[in-house]
Amino acid sequence: MSTEKQDKPLAITISSILNAFSEPMIALDSSYQVLAANRSYMTLYPSGKVSDIAGKKCHELSHGYSVPCDQMGENCPLSAVLADHGAHRVTHVHQSPTGPHVVEVELWPGVDPVSQEVFYLEKIHPSPLDSRSASHEGLVGHSPMFLQMLSLIHKVASKNTLVFLEGETGTGKELVAHAIHQFSPRREKPFVTVDCSGLTETLIESELFGHEKGAFTGAQGKKIGLVEAARGGTLFLDEVGELPLSMQVKLLRLLETNIFRRVGGVDPIKADIRLISATHRNLRRMVEEGGFRKDLFYRLNIFPIRLPALRDRKGDIPLLIESVMKRFSDHPVLIDEDARSLLLGHSYPGNIRELRNILERALILSDGETITPDHLPDLQESLPEISSWEESKQLLSLREAEGRYLDWVLSRSEEPLSDLALKLGVSPRTLYRKMDKKRKRGSHRV
Numbered sequence: 001m002s003t004e005k006q007d008k009p010l011a012i013t014i015s016s017i018l019n020a021f022s023e024p025m026i027a028l029d030s031s032y033q034v035l036a037a038n039r040s041y042m043t044l045y046p047s048g049k050v051s052d053i054a055g056k057k058c059h060e061l062s063h064g065y066s067v068p069c070d071q072m073g074e075n076c077p078l079s080a081v082l083a084d085h086g087a088h089r090v091t092h093v094h095q096s097p098t099g100p101h102v103v104e105v106e107l108w109p110g111v112d113p114v115s116q117e118v119f120y121l122e123k124i125h126p127s128p129l130d131s132r133s134a135s136h137e138g139l140v141g142h143s144p145m146f147l148q149m150l151s152l153i154h155k156v157a158s159k160n161t162l163v164f165l166e167g168e169t170g171t172g173k174e175l176v177a178h179a180i181h182q183f184s185p186r187r188e189k190p191f192v193t194v195d196c197s198g199l200t201e202t203l204i205e206s207e208l209f210g211h212e213k214g215a216f217t218g219a220q221g222k223k224i225g226l227v228e229a230a231r232g233g234t235l236f237l238d239e240v241g242e243l244p245l246s247m248q249v250k251l252l253r254l255l256e257t258n259i260f261r262r263v264g265g266v267d268p269i270k271a272d273i274r275l276i277s278a279t280h281r282n283l284r285r286m287v288e289e290g291g292f293r294k295d296l297f298y299r300l301n302i303f304p305i306r307l308p309a310l311r312d313r314k315g316d317i318p319l320l321i322e323s324v325m326k327r328f329s330d331h332p333v334l335i336d337e338d339a340r341s342l343l344l345g346h347s348y349p350g351n352i353r354e355l356r357n358i359l360e361r362a363l364i365l366s367d368g369e370t371i372t373p374d375h376l377p378d379l380q381e382s383l384p385e386i387s388s389w390e391e392s393k394q395l396l397s398l399r400e401a402e403g404r405y406l407d408w409v410l411s412r413s414e415e416p417l418s419d420l421a422l423k424l425g426v427s428p429r430t431l432y433r434k435m436d437k438k439r440k441r442g443s444h445r446v
Contacts, residue, residue: 013112014119024124027110030082032057032068035119044096044124058122062094074144075151077107078120085109091151093142094124100142102130104154128183129153139175140323141316145308149176152305157183162255164300165278167307169425170351173278174238176307181234186274189233192226197239197427204247211263219264227260227271235273239427240300241281241292252296275300280425310348310355317344320352324359333363334370342379350423357419406434 014027018038027035034053042049058078059065070076075090087108093100104125111118129139129150139150156163157180165173174193181191199207206216210225227235237243243251254260258271277300286292310317321343325333335343339362348354362375373380413420421431 013114014110017110017121021123026058026122028058028078028107028120028122030078030118030120032059032078034058034061041124062092064095074147077105077122081107081109081120091127091147091154093147102127102142102147102150127154129179139172139179140319141313142319143308143313143315145313146316149305149307152303153180153183156180156303156305158185159303160185160274162274162300162302163276164302164304165276165307166304167278167280168309168349168351169280169422169427170348170353171307171309172352173280173307174236176305177234177236177238177276177278180276181236181274184234184274186233190230191234191236192230193236193238194226195238197242197429201244201246204243205250206263208247209250209260209262210265212265216263222262225260225262227254227273228269230273232272233274235275237275237277239279239281240277241279241283241286242427242429245291245293248293248296252293252299255296255299280427310351314344317355320355321359324356325363328360328363329368331368333366333368336370336372338373339371339376342373342376346379349425353422402434410435 014036015038018025018027018036018041021038022040024038024041024044026037026041029035034056037053053061059068059072059076063069063072063074065072068076068079069092070079074092077088077090080086080088080090087106089104089106092103092105094103094105104127106123106125108121109118110121127150141147153176163177163180165176167173177193178191181187194208196204206219206223206225208225208227210223210228211219213219213221237251250260254271255275259268260271261268283292283297283301287294287297310320321335343355343358346358350357358376358378361378362371365375366372409420409424415423417431417435418428421428424431426434
């Protein structure tokens with residue numbers, strides 16, 4: 001309809017529909033123009049009157065974009081609805097008087113009963129994962145890759161589906177697992193974490209399934225395992241790629257039957273857990289090389305979520321810096337321009353964990369005053385000199401190059417090896433193994 005006389009009845013009809021909902025809602029036409037908004041939307045989002053926003057583009061109001069969201073690298077629910085005429089729901093960052101908020105946007109087509117004209121209803125659901133309202137340490141960001149991850153968390157949290165988290169060390173896999181648990185029907189029950197890299201092959205079965213008295217030397221009483229301790233809740237298996245093959249068989253049996261037995265026991269016990277597993281390793285390659293069971297991989301990999309490395313979401317670094325600083329300091333601390341340049345330019349092989357450690361150390365060194373480059377020694381150290389290798393024109397084997405780099409790192413680090421392993425992007429178990437191989441080959445720590 002093109003005339004003002006025809007438009008008014010449609011606007012009145014849409015307004016009555018929108019105001020029947022308590023959630024913030026707007027109505028759009030196919031050209032992304034806002035036709036109407038309900039009272040809740042006007043309270044939480046743009047200030048002023050409905051007439052002030054009618055006729056404006058939705059992407060202009062919610063994002064400040066001059067073009068639709070999908071042209072800026074984000075999901076656009078209206079584009080999707082126009083393509084298939086169905087309902088769509090996406091994760092977005094919406095601007096508001098209090099700043100940007102992560103929200104879930106749901107959009108579907110509607111038809112005016114009088115004019116039969118099609119319009120589109122957009123409902124905004126506040127996200128429990130919004131960094132301004134949630135307390136999930138590290139789940140902070142607005143970048144497209146981060147929002148894609150949040151969208152998957154929203155979709156799967158309410159289900160009982162197995163979730164498989166993939167990502168480099170320090171990307172926040174345990175934080176994501178805990179967020180999934182908190183927004184699931186199991187939230188009132190335990191969330192139990194198992195670090196598979198920190199358990200020896202002889203102990204891991206007892207840790208997971210428990211044991212009966214006398215099951216082995218030292219078993220002086222019955223012990224409840226972590227699977228049993230997580231009854232009704234969520235069991236998070238971190239670094240599942242470190243599980244020995246013998247234990248992979250038992251885990252597969254647990255997932256297929258929901259039954260387990262304590263070590264030394266004969267009575268079957270019913271398991272009641274939701275399993276979330278995580279790894280920084282390439283399990284697909286491990287399957288090809290025989291280091292991980294194919295059947296277990298496909299059983300775990302029902303709903304994979306990839307956690308982006310910090311270098312792939314550098315636009316989120318300022319937000320993360322702000323979040324970490326608020327967490328570790330009870331008063332505002334300035335970061336000078338040179339220090340900020342160092343923080344923004346670093347590649348962060350240790351990801352969010354590395355950024356947090358750097359900032360915590362800087363706050364201590366600065367005595368809670370302005371942070372300068374002098375308070376960021378880790379970002380000013382150069383890599384080992386390799387000019388002598390180049391001048392000799394001698395090729396090094398990868399094993400020798402890795403060995404020399406490991407010597408250099410160990411000679412300059414006073415950190416616990418478990419912390420150092422995180423910065424190197426490997427598990428502590430892997431670092432110990434590499435050091436042991438060097439020792440057996442006659443290498444030494446400089």
